[in-house]
Amino acid sequence: MIPLKPIADLPTHEVVNMPPLIGDQDLWAGDVALREAVAREGAGPAAGRLAEFGRLMGSDAVFEKAEQANRHAPELRAFDRHGRRINQVAYHPAYHDLMEIAVAGGAPNHAWIHGGPGAHAANMAVVYLFSQAESGVLCPMAMTYSVMPVLRNNPGGPNGVADEWIPRLLSAEYDSRDIPAAEKSGALVGMFMTEKQGGSDVRANSTTAEPAGAQTGEGAAYRLSGHKFFCSAPMCDAFLTLAYTKGGLSCFLMPRWTPDGERNNLFIQRLKDKLGNRSNASSEMELQDSWAVMVGPEGRGVRTIMDMVTGNRLYCAANSAALMRQALVQALHHTGHRTAFQKKLIHQPLMRNVLADLALEAEAALALALRVARSCDEAGNGAEAAALFRIGTALAKYWNCKRAPVHTAEALECLGGPGYIEESMMPRLYREAPLNSIWEGAGNVICLDVLRALHRQPAAVPALMAELETARGADGRLDAALDGLKAELADRDNLEFRARRLTERMALLWQAALLVQHAPGPVADAFCASRLGDRWTGSFGTLPPETDFDSILDRALPNGERAA
Ligand SMILES: Cc1cc2nc3c(=O)[nH]c(=O)nc-3n(C[C@H](O)[C@H](O)[C@H](O)COP(=O)(O)OP(=O)(O)OC[C@H]3O[C@@H](n4cnc5c(N)ncnc54)[C@H](O)[C@@H]3O)c2cc1C
Incomplete structure (x- = not known):
C-alpha cells in the first residue's frame, strides 16, 4: 500500500496530539509473551513459520482487508437470475483473500499436517496471530481443524468418508469455487447442530434421517429432513450435522454436492444480522431429503460430534x-x-x-x-x-x-x-x-x-x-x-x-x-x-x-x- 501522507495543517486548525496511524505491526517479534509461550509449550520448531506469519498478519494491508471484509458483509444469493435455486453466499473479495491467507498459514490444519510434539500449540499460535486482525474467517477454519479427530476416529470402513475427505482438508490451498469437492484443490467443513427448539440441548433436535438405500448404519447414505437455525460458513464443502434415525440421534457428513454431481438440498433461508463476526455468514437452513453419510455409530451422534466441539x-x-x-x-x-x-x-x-x-x-x-x-x-x-x-x-x-x-x-x-x-x-x-x-x-x-x-x-x-x-x-x-x-x-x-x-x-x-x-x-x-x-x-x-x-x-x- 502507498503510505498516506496526511495534511496536518488544516485551514481552521492544526491536527496535533493525535496518534500516528499504527501501521505495520510484527505480531510475532513484538509479542515476547507469545514467543516464550510457543517455546515453552513445545511449538518451538514452528517458530520460523510463526515469525513469517506474524509479520504478514500484522501488516497494514491485512488489517485493511479485515476492515473491508467486515464492512461489506456477505449477501445471500439463494437463486440465480433465472430463478434457479443455487444456495450461495457472495462475499467481498477481501474475505476470499483472508481465507486464502488463513488456509495457507495452516489455521485449519497446521497440527494435522506437521504433527508431532507441540503441533496443536503451534496451530493455536497461528489462530492467535490471525485473529488479531480478523476473526470471522476463522469460523470455517476452526470447524475444519476440529472435524479431523471425528474423521480419524470414525473412518467409516473401506473407502469411507475419512479416506475421501481427509486429504482435501490437509490442503494448503483455499478453493472458493462452488463445485463438487472432488474437483477442488482444497476443502472446508462446517457444523450444523443448533435447531430452534434445542441449541445447548441438542437431544431436542427434530431433524430426521431415512436410509437412502438398503444399507444402514455407519458409512451408509441417508436423506435428512428438518431445519438448522445457526449454520455458519454455509459455503463450506461439507457439514457435520445431527439427525434422528430409528436408532437415535446420529452424526452425518452432508456435502454441498451429492456424489451424483448434483447440488445437495441445502436451502439457505436467510443470513443472520449479527452483533459482530460480520465477515462470516451465519445462515438458517432447511434440509429436504438432503443427502448425507452416517459418521460413527448409529445413535451415538452426540458422542461422535463432541470431538469436533x-x-x-x-x-x-x-x-x-x-x-x-x-x-x-x-x-x-x-x-x-x-x-x-x-x-x-x-x-x-x-x-x-x-x-x-x-x-x-x-x-x-x-x-x-x-x-x-x-x-x-x-x-x-x-x-x-x-x-x-x-x-x-x-x-x-x-x-x-x-x-x-x-x-x-x-x-x-x-x-x-x-x-x-x-x-x-x-x-x-x-x-x-x-x-x-x-x-x-x-x-x-x-x-x-x-x-x-x-x-x-x-x-x-x-x-x-x-x-x-x-x-x-x-x-x-x-x-x-x-x-x-x-x-x-x-x-x-x-x-x-x-x-x-x-x-x-x-x-x-x-x-x-x-x-x-x-x-x-x-x-x-x-x-x-x-x-x-x-x-x-x-x-x-x-x-x-x-x-x-x-x-x-x-x-x-x-x-x-x-x-x-
Ligand atoms: C454468530 C453465531 C454463529 C453460530 N454458528 C453456529 C453453527 O455454525 N453451527 C451450530 O450448530 N450452531 C451455531 N451457533 C449456535 C450456538 O452454538 C448456540 O447459540 C449455542 O450453543 C447456544 O444455544 P441456544 O442459542 O439454543 O441457547 P440455549 O441452549 O437456549 O441457552 C440459552 C442460555 O441458557 C443457558 N443454559 C442452557 N442450559 C442450561 C442449564 N442446564 N443450566 C443453566 N443454564 C443453561 C446457556 O448457557 C445460555 O446462556 C451460532 C451462534 C451464533 C451466535
Whole structure:
C-alpha cells in the first residue's frame, strides 16, 4: 500500500496530539509473551513459520482487508437470475483473500499436517496471530481443524468418508469455487447442530434421517429432513450435522454436492444480522431429503460430534486471547501518543494501572490457551493426560471467553471517544468478544460440562491438581488459594449452583500457576496480588500501588519501546 501522507495543517486548525496511524505491526517479534509461550509449550520448531506469519498478519494491508471484509458483509444469493435455486453466499473479495491467507498459514490444519510434539500449540499460535486482525474467517477454519479427530476416529470402513475427505482438508490451498469437492484443490467443513427448539440441548433436535438405500448404519447414505437455525460458513464443502434415525440421534457428513454431481438440498433461508463476526455468514437452513453419510455409530451422534466441539472450544480460547492482545496493543499505541493534562496518557498513574492490568489479563489468557493446546498434543499419553485436555479445554474456553468482552471494553475506553468509532477497529474487537462465550457451549453449559468431567473422569481432578501443584512454593497467595480450591472441590453440596465459581477458580489458579512459574516476577506478583487477593472485583485498573508497572508495560509494548 502507498503510505498516506496526511495534511496536518488544516485551514481552521492544526491536527496535533493525535496518534500516528499504527501501521505495520510484527505480531510475532513484538509479542515476547507469545514467543516464550510457543517455546515453552513445545511449538518451538514452528517458530520460523510463526515469525513469517506474524509479520504478514500484522501488516497494514491485512488489517485493511479485515476492515473491508467486515464492512461489506456477505449477501445471500439463494437463486440465480433465472430463478434457479443455487444456495450461495457472495462475499467481498477481501474475505476470499483472508481465507486464502488463513488456509495457507495452516489455521485449519497446521497440527494435522506437521504433527508431532507441540503441533496443536503451534496451530493455536497461528489462530492467535490471525485473529488479531480478523476473526470471522476463522469460523470455517476452526470447524475444519476440529472435524479431523471425528474423521480419524470414525473412518467409516473401506473407502469411507475419512479416506475421501481427509486429504482435501490437509490442503494448503483455499478453493472458493462452488463445485463438487472432488474437483477442488482444497476443502472446508462446517457444523450444523443448533435447531430452534434445542441449541445447548441438542437431544431436542427434530431433524430426521431415512436410509437412502438398503444399507444402514455407519458409512451408509441417508436423506435428512428438518431445519438448522445457526449454520455458519454455509459455503463450506461439507457439514457435520445431527439427525434422528430409528436408532437415535446420529452424526452425518452432508456435502454441498451429492456424489451424483448434483447440488445437495441445502436451502439457505436467510443470513443472520449479527452483533459482530460480520465477515462470516451465519445462515438458517432447511434440509429436504438432503443427502448425507452416517459418521460413527448409529445413535451415538452426540458422542461422535463432541470431538469436533472440543477442538472448536480450544479455538475459542485462543481467539479470545488474541482479541485481548490486539485490544491491548491498540490501547498502548494510543495512550503512548496522546497527551492529557500535560502528560502522555501512558504516563498518568491511573492509566498505567489500567494498561498494566489489561496486559496481565492478555498474557494470562495466552498462557492458558497454549498450555491447554499442549495438553491436546499430549492427550494420547494416558488417562491423566486425556483428562487434563478434556477439563482444560472447558476451563480455558470458559474463562478466556468470559474475560475478553470486559477486557476489550476497557481497552476501547483507553482511546476515549475515538475508541468508540469504527475506524479505530476497537468496536469490531469488542463486538466479536461475546461470541466466543456463546457458541460451542455458552458459559453455563461449559461449567456444567466441567462438572460432568469431575463426575465421569476420575483422573480429571488429580491431573489438574498435579499440574497446579507444580507451582506450589513460589507464591504464598497461590499456595493458600490452592488449599482453598481443594476444599471447594471436596465439598460435593450444591455443585450446580457453584459450577461457575468452581470453574472460574480452577481456570484462574491455572493462569496464576503458569505465570508464577514462567513469567517475570513483576507480572506473576501483580497477577497474584490482584486476582488472588480479597479486593478483586474483576474490573481493570485496581492493581496495588507497589506494582512494578514499568516492567509489566515494557514487556507488553510491541516494539521494544519503553513505557517509563
Ligand atoms: C454468530 C453465531 C454463529 C453460530 N454458528 C453456529 C453453527 O455454525 N453451527 C451450530 O450448530 N450452531 C451455531 N451457533 C449456535 C450456538 O452454538 C448456540 O447459540 C449455542 O450453543 C447456544 O444455544 P441456544 O442459542 O439454543 O441457547 P440455549 O441452549 O437456549 O441457552 C440459552 C442460555 O441458557 C443457558 N443454559 C442452557 N442450559 C442450561 C442449564 N442446564 N443450566 C443453566 N443454564 C443453561 C446457556 O448457557 C445460555 O446462556 C451460532 C451462534 C451464533 C451466535
